[in-house]
Amino acid sequence: xxxxxxxxxxxxxxxxxxxxxxxxxxVLLSLLEEGVDTIFGYPGGAIMPIxxxxxxxxxxxxxxxxxxxxxxxxxxxxYARITGRPGVCFATSGPGATNLxxxxxxxxxxxxxxxxxxxxxxxxxxGTDAFQETDVIGVTMPVTKWSYQVTRAEEIPEAIxxxxxxxxxxxxxxxxxDITKDAQNASFEFxxxxxxxxxxxxxxxxxxxxxxxxxxxxxxxxxKPFILWGQGILLSHAEEEFKxxxxxxxxxxxxxxxxxxxxxxxxxxxxxxxxxxxxxxPNLKTNEADVIIAIGMRFDxxxxxxxxxxxxxxxxxxxxxxxxxxxKNVRATVAVNADAKxxxxxxxxxxxxxxxxxxxxxxxxxxxxxxxKVIRDKLYPSTDKLQMGEAIRVISEQTDGQAVLVTDVxxxxxxxxxxxxxxxxxxxxxxxxxxxxxxCLPAAMGAKVGAxxxxxxxxxxxxxxxxxxxxxxxxxQYQIGVKIVILNNNFLGMVRQxxxxxxxxRYSFTEMVNPxxxxxxxxxxxxxxxxxxxxNLQAEVKKMLEHDGPYLLEVVVETEENVFPMVxxxxxxxxxxxx
Amino acid sequence: MDYNEFASExxxxxxxxxxxxxxxxxxxNRIIIIFTRRHINIESITVSESEVRGVYRYTIIxxxxxxxxxxxxxxxxxxxxxxxxxxxxxxxxxxxxxxxYKIPMSSIVxxxxxxxxVRDSHARxxxxxxxxxxxxxxxxxxxxxxxxxxxxxFGILQFVRSGRVAITKHMKDLxxxxxxxxxxxx
Ligand SMILES: Cc1ncc(C[n+]2csc(CCOP(=O)(O)OP(=O)(O)O)c2C)c(N)n1
Numbered sequence: 001x002x003x004x005x006x007x008x009x010x011x012x013x014x015x016x017x018x019x020x021x022x023x024x025x026x027v028l029l030s031l032l033e034e035g036v037d038t039i040f041g042y043p044g045g046a047i048m049p050i051x052x053x054x055x056x057x058x059x060x061x062x063x064x065x066x067x068x069x070x071x072x073x074x075x076x077x078x079y080a081r082i083t084g085r086p087g088v089c090f091a092t093s094g095p096g097a098t099n100l101x102x103x104x105x106x107x108x109x110x111x112x113x114x115x116x117x118x119x120x121x122x123x124x125x126x127g128t129d130a131f132q133e134t135d136v137i138g139v140t141m142p143v144t145k146w147s148y149q150v151t152r153a154e155e156i157p158e159a160i161x162x163x164x165x166x167x168x169x170x171x172x173x174x175x176x177x178d179i180t181k182d183a184q185n186a187s188f189e190f191x192x193x194x195x196x197x198x199x200x201x202x203x204x205x206x207x208x209x210x211x212x213x214x215x216x217x218x219x220x221x222x223x224k225p226f227i228l229w230g231q232g233i234l235l236s237h238a239e240e241e242f243k244x245x246x247x248x249x250x251x252x253x254x255x256x257x258x259x260x261x262x263x264x265x266x267x268x269x270x271x272x273x274x275x276x277x278x279x280x281x282p283n284l285k286t287n288e289a290d291v292i293i294a295i296g297m298r299f300d301x302x303x304x305x306x307x308x309x310x311x312x313x314x315x316x317x318x319x320x321x322x323x324x325x326x327x328k329n330v331r332a333t334v335a336v337n338a339d340a341k342x343x344x345x346x347x348x349x350x351x352x353x354x355x356x357x358x359x360x361x362x363x364x365x366x367x368x369x370x371x372x373k374v375i376r377d378k379l380y381p382s383t384d385k386l387q388m389g390e391a392i393r394v395i396s397e398q399t400d401g402q403a404v405l406v407t408d409v410x411x412x413x414x415x416x417x418x419x420x421x422x423x424x425x426x427x428x429x430x431x432x433x434x435x436x437x438x439x440c441l442p443a444a445m446g447a448k449v450g451a452x453x454x455x456x457x458x459x460x461x462x463x464x465x466x467x468x469x470x471x472x473x474x475x476x477q478y479q480i481g482v483k484i485v486i487l488n489n490n491f492l493g494m495v496r497q498x499x500x501x502x503x504x505x506r507y508s509f510t511e512m513v514n515p516x517x518x519x520x521x522x523x524x525x526x527x528x529x530x531x532x533x534x535x536n537l538q539a540e541v542k543k544m545l546e547h548d549g550p551y552l553l554e555v556v557v558e559t560e561e562n563v564f565p566m567v568x569x570x571x572x573x574x575x576x577x578x579x
Numbered sequence: 580m581d582y583n584e585f586a587s588e589x590x591x592x593x594x595x596x597x598x599x600x601x602x603x604x605x606x607x608n609r610i611i612i613i614f615t616r617r618h619i620n621i622e623s624i625t626v627s628e629s630e631v632r633g634v635y636r637y638t639i640i641x642x643x644x645x646x647x648x649x650x651x652x653x654x655x656x657x658x659x660x661x662x663x664x665x666x667x668x669x670x671x672x673x674x675x676x677x678x679x680y681k682i683p684m685s686s687i688v689x690x691x692x693x694x695x696x697v698r699d700s701h702a703r704x705x706x707x708x709x710x711x712x713x714x715x716x717x718x719x720x721x722x723x724x725x726x727x728x729x730x731x732x733f734g735i736l737q738f739v740r741s742g743r744v745a746i747t748k749h750m751k752d753l754x755x756x757x758x759x760x761x762x763x764x765x
Contacts, residue, residue, distance in 0.1 A: 137605055138605075138608065141605065141608055141609055141612060142612050142616065145659070146659045146660075147605075149604070149605075166659055198659065199601075199662065200600065200601050200659065200660050200661055200662040201659045201660075202760065202761075202763075202764040203764070204764055204765050205763060205764055205765075206762075206763055206764060206765050322657070323653055323656070323657065324650070324653035324654050324656070324657045326653075327649070327650075328650055328653075
């Protein structure tokens with residue numbers, strides 16, 4: 001019996017009997033108390049006591065040695081997004097901790113629950129510019145939901161218990177616990193109590209029924225109601241309630257990219273994607289709807305374009321758990337400051353059963369226009385070179401829309417959002433608010449670890465792939481069965497598109513001379529192949545999906561393909577361009 | 580929370596923001612970031628223990644539009660260690676600042692002249708030293724400034740003015756607010 005099981009079994013059996021452990025052991029025992037079984041991390045001097053303790057916990061805590069801390073945090077994000085539980089990652093002090101920051105910022109803006117544990121120098125050295133001392137609490141303050149520096153072992157259980165509670169309650173987010181080396185080494189009496197309340201923290205507003213009634217009244221009178229939904233639906237596990245609401249009220253609904261897969265793509269009332277590269281109808285109709293019902297979304301500028309010309313004609317109902325998001329970008333006529341699931345349950349009973357047939361039809365008409373002008377040629381191109389859209393279509397068809405799709409940032413991401421036909425709920429993982437290149441490969445790794453029975457497909461650009469390419473090492477070592485698809489256009493495609501459209505085609509430093517991706521993958525021990533011809537695409541995708549274990553498929557696509565439609569940055573959603 | 584108690588106004592004016600918080604290391608930094616991130620200048624900030632033991636009161640003065648202060652206050656209220664945040668226009672509060680003036684004894688030829696100024700300004704003499712005197716005045720900024728102008732001919736060696744402290748005029752107390760707030764959340 002390992003120390004871990006010995007200690008935890010004691011704890012479970014006798015909560016009164018306490019045990020003397022080191023701070024480092026206390027960290028791991030606390031994680032077990034929170035039901036953690038997976039950690040992504042990277043060791044170093046200031047976190048060595050925790051790693052030393054981890055050696056004895058290997059049967060209860062599975063640790064993945066990533067190849068860079070950024071890989072660790074994105075993996076934790078992917079894990080959190082697919083499981084709905086906080087992702088956990090470890091890093092050492094100084095550079096180890098600062099390498100987490102991109103992922104922490106990404107998780108903060110995309111509301112992903114994370115518990116990051118960093119080692120810190122001995123407490124007597126704090127503030128002395130000691131070796132690998134960085135003020136991690138200070139540096140991460142603007143991008144964490146909460147953080148805490150532990151300098152005494154006794155504080156560990158409470159700090160970790162609070163961390164999990166804060167990370168996962170209300171609007172989720174990343175928290176960071178920085179633990180000095182002396183606190184890890186010191187002995188203390190371990191006891192654990194989960195936290196469910198903090199006096200100064202108000203994560204979940206009670207549902208205000210009069211606000212819900214006011215919302216229902218607006219909806220019941222509306223002639224052209226329109227739903228915009230975001231990740232709030234997924235975060236509050238309200239997919240079912242949402243579907244029931246949409247269907248009863250008969251209202252067309254469009255998604256932000258973080259809300260994608262909250263309702264199946266082919267649902268008759270799912271009218272598509274909002275925002276800069278979203279669908280034609282949803283953007284145009286935003287400025288025609290009389291009542292807009294925004295649920296669990298925050299009116300990001302990539303969704304709204306110019307706010308001065310955004311939905312001015314509409315009454316806005318904003319259902320949102322985070323009070324600070326209400327009236328931040330768009331003034332709400334009726335604000336329902338609540339959890340989406342609770343709000344929808346109440347709202348659905350109050351709305352009248354309706355079908356806005358003619359109104360819904362206008363979205364279909366827009367889709368028709370968009371299909372003829374844009375979509376058909378993307379899905380079934382007749383160009384010599386392969387196109388991104390068709391690659392996504394083939395992956396979508398062959399996985400029957402059942403895969404977890406993880407994407408990076410750029411053109412391939414927009415194409416994936418637009419053309420993957422999600423049939424499974426909560427299956428889209430992408431970096432939305434931060435748009436973090438390098439997110440995909442490690443996040444896919446974390447997602448696969450979190451959902452080992454699901455097919456996880458990572459779609460990445462040749463640029464973003466090279467930002468966290470080192471995680472092929474982690475994927476190989478632990479045989480994490482992700483399918484990696486590189487849509488290689490030999491360009492930083494999305495930037496090139498902007499250069500083409502807005503900078504007179506001055507391709508300033510966006511062309512890439514790339515290495516042999518297949519060779520690299522194989523050198524890492526990961527099976528790989530490359531496809532350049534349309535004739536081979538189906539077979540190569542099939543081979544990849546059927547392969548037992550990780551696999552990399554490089555799809556060589558058109559170099560200068562563009563994503564359309566497009567609302568140019570800062571323009572009105574009504575000015576969406578089809579070409 | 581009472582953000583919308585005041586009519587929507589679009590001109591810039593002085594607002595007093597109150598944040599009631601736990602006494603936590605680093606919280607000041609967290610709160611300041613909310614302003615700096617939006618490029619908003621804080622006119623003054625003071626922190627002290629409030630009427631409720633263990634609860635700290637931040638008094639922050641900014642000049643901004645109503646819409647801006649509303650958003651800022653929500654961001655402050657959202658911080659885990661903040662119990663309550665609210666804001667008020669100047670007229671809803673009673674406020675004071677403290678100023679101190681150090682005058683060299685050598686420039687005081689006629690002591691009664693200084694005494695008269697001090698008396699007329701409702702200030703007081705805090706310290707008398709063979710080399711200098713220190714005068715103290717509480718009041719609004721215009722008042723402490725007025726005294727500054729009056730003392731200027733004597734040569735002011737040092738001058739300092741504190742941040743504003745303020746108390747709201749309404750009668751609802753912090754405990755009631757906190758209780759109501761706790762009831763609004765599950
Ligand atoms: C870390 C980071 N650096 C820079 C950018 C800016 N950026 C957005 S998209 C993009 C190009 C991405 O190129 P690639 O990965 O090849 O994907 P593609 O657009 O070609 O599909 C860049 C550089 C970013 N989003 N993230």
